[in-house]
Amino acid sequence: MAVGPYGAMLDAVRGVRWPARRAVAGGAAGAHIARSRGVAVEFAEYRPYRQGDDPRRIDWKLLGRSDRAFLRLAPDRSVFATTVLVDASASMVHPQVEVGKWPAAKRLAVALAAVAHAQGDPVGLVIAVAGARALRPRTRRGVVAEIAATLDAVTPAGDQSLARSLPEIGGRVAVISDALGDLDALLGALRVHVALGHEPWFFHVIAREELEPSPRDVTAVDPEGRDRDRPLTATVVREYQERFAAWRAEVARRLRDAGVVYVACVDDEPTDAVLRRALTGARAR
Amino acid sequence: MTFGAPGYLLAGALGALGVVALHLIATARARPYVLPTMRFLPDAEARASRQLSRPRDLLLLALRALAVLALGAGFADPRVERMDAPERMILVVDRSRSADSAALRRAVEARRAGADIVIGFDSVVSDSVLPSSRAPGRLTVGLLAAARASDSLWRRGERARTVLLSAFTSDEVDVATHEAVDAIRGALEFEEVGAATAPQRDVRWRVTDDHPFRVAAPVTRAGASGGVPVIVAERADASDSALARGGGALVLVPSAGDTDDVAPRGVAWGTASFVAPLAMRSVAGGGAVARWADGAPAIVERPLGAGCVREVGVAIPSRGDVATRAGARALARAAVAPCGEFVARGMPLEREERTALLAGRADAMLPSRSFAAFAFVLALAALLGEGWLRRAR
DSSP: OOOGGGHHHHHHTTTOOOOOSSOBOOOSEEEEEBOOOSSOSSOOEEEEOOTTSOGGGBOHHHHHHHSSOEEEEOOSEEOOOEEEEEEOSGGGOOBOSSSBHHHHHHHHHHHHHHHHHHTTOOEEEEEESSSOEEEEEEOSTTHHHHHHHHHHTOOOOSOOOHHHHSOSSOSEEEEEEOSOSOHHHHHHHHHHHHHTTOEEEEEEEEOHHHHSOOOOSEEEEETTEEEEEEEOOHHHHHHHHHHHHHHHHHHHHHHHHTTOEEEEEETTSOHHHHHHHHHTTOOOO | OEESSHHHHHHHHHHHHHHHHHHHHOEEEOEEEEOTTGGGSOOOOSOOEEESOSHHHHHHHHHHHHHHHHHHHHHHOEEEEOTTOOEEEEEEEEOSTTBOHHHHHHHHHHHGGGOSEEEEESSSEESOOOSOOSSOOOHHHHHHHHHHHHHHHHHTTOEEEEEEEEOOBGGGOOTTHHHHHHTOOSEEEEEEOOBOOOOOEEEEEESOTTOHHHHHOOOOBOSSSOSEEEEEESSOOHHHHHHHHTTOEEEEOOOTTOOTTOEEEEEEETTEEEEEEEEEOOOOSSEEEEEETTSOEEEEEEEETTEEEEEEOEEOOSSSSGGGSHHHHHHHHHHTSOTTOSSOOOOBOOHHHHHHHTTTOOOOOOOEEEOHHHHHHHHHHHHHHHHHHHHHO
C-alpha cells in the first residue's frame, strides 16, 4: 500500500484500537459490540430454545419445517462506519503549508483512517474546502492510500463551513480542525449527530507558534481578514496566551457538554502519541 | 597608496553616502506576521513605525555602507608601493663598432659583478657582450631589450636599475630612441665609453686606372702604412682571399666595360643616396650595406675569416661623367672602406644631447601590489553579513 510519507507513522499506529464508545447497530461482522437483538441482519447460528428465552427470537420458519423450536442468533460484534472530516480553511496553514497545523491534520486523518480500516470498519473522508472532496466509507484495500493521496492534493484556502460539510451518513465522524471557524454552527450540527446515536469526535489541532508566539518586531495579521493587524509585543503576548487558553477551555467544555469526544493536540506532537492518548479508555457502553 | 581608476572610488563613496542618507530618512514598518489566532490579541496600537536607530539597525547601516564603499574601492584598483622591493641591476652593453674595445672591456669588467642581468647589442641583441663587433650599433635595440627586462622585474615586484654602456655616437640614435628610453621601468643611467676611431685603410687597386670606381675614388694609402688592407678587384684570386681572411677587405667591383644595360637607377646606403644612369649586377648572399630603390641589395658584405668580402652590384658606366659626380664619389669611397665601415661612423653625442634623451622620463616608480581582490572579498563579506542580519531580525 503506497501511502507516501506516512509509512513510518502508520507503522507506529499499528495495533492501536478504536472501539466504539457505545454498542453499535447490528450489521456486518466487525470489531464493535453490537446492540441488535431480535431479527438479525446477518445469521450466525441456531440454538435450541430454552426456558426463559425471548419467544420473538424463535425462527418460526424452521419450527414449521422441523417442528422444533430454535433461536436464530446474530453476531454480537459489528462494523462501525467512520468518516474523517478535515478542516481545510486558510487558518489551517500556519505557520506554513508544509509545516504546522495542516500537515498535522493530514497525518491525524490518515492515522485515524488506518486504525479504523485495520479493524475492518468502512472509512471515508470529507475535506471542507471549496469544491469539497469526499470519499464514501469503504472497506476495500487501498482506501487509506486513497485518503492520503486526496489529502495531499489539497491546499487549504478560504473559509468553508464545517457544519455544512458534516456527512449525513451515520456512524462515527472525526472532525479535525483548529476550531477557528463557525463553532456555533458546528456544535449545533454535532448535537444532531449525537441525538441520532452517532459518535462525533473533535480533534482540536493547535500550532505550537499559536500556543507560544515569540514577541518580536512584527505586526500580526489574520490570514482570513488581512485588514486586521496588531503588534506582537511581550505584554501583548502574555495577555494573548491567557485569552487563547481560556477560549480553548471553553471550546472543550462546550463540545463535551454536547456529547462530543474532544481531543486537543499540538502540531509538533507525534501522531501515534495523540492516537494512543485519545483512543485508549474509550469503551462501549 | 594609489588607485588605478580613482573615479570608481568616488562613485563608491557617493553610493555609501546615499545608503546613509536613505537610512537616516527612512522609517520602518514592522513586518506582517500571519497569525490565525490573532483575535485573541488585545487591542493595541495597530501600526508602529520607528526610526532605525537601534544598535542592530546601525550595524546593518554600517555593513551596507561598507559593502558599497568596498565595491567602489575594488573597481578603483588600490595599489600600495612596495618600499622593500629588492633592486636588480640590468647592464646593457653597446658592443658595436662605435665603442673603443679596450675602454668597453674596462667598463664591462667594472660593472659586471654587480649586474643581475647582462644584455649585449649592436644592431641586434646578442648573447655575448665581449669582444666588440664590427657591426654598427642602434641604441633603440639595446634600450628595448632593457625595457623588456625591467618590465619583467617590475611585474615580479622587484625594482630595476638599468645602466647603459655606450659610446653614444650620432649614427646610433634614431627616431624611436626617445620612446625606447621612456619604456624602461625604474632608474636609467648612461655611462659613456670612449668612442672608437675609424680604422685607417690601405687601398690596393687591382683594376685599370680608368676603372670608373678608381676614377670616382682615387684613394690609395690613407695615412701611415699599417692600415687595414682593402683590395679592389674585378675577380678574386687566392692571395686576395688570404689577405681578406687575415683581416682585410676584399672589394669585388663590376668589370669596367660591362655596362650594356645602363638606365636611370637609384641606390641608397646609410643616409646617403645616388641617382644616375647605372647598370645593375646581381650579388651573392651577405648583409646588404646598400640597396637599390626597389629594395634589392646593391652592395653586400659577408665575413671571411677575420676580414670580409664586399660585393658591389652597382656598375658605373665608363663613358660620360657619371664617375665624376659627387654621388658616385661618395659611393666609391664607401665601397672601398674597411670591413664594417661602409656606413660612416657618427660623432659622439654632446653631453646636452645625451641629457635630452632622458628628458621627460617619469620618476622611477616602485613596484606596487594591488589590493582590489581584498576589497572585493570585503564587499562580499559585508553583503553576506547584511543579508544574515536582515533575516535574523
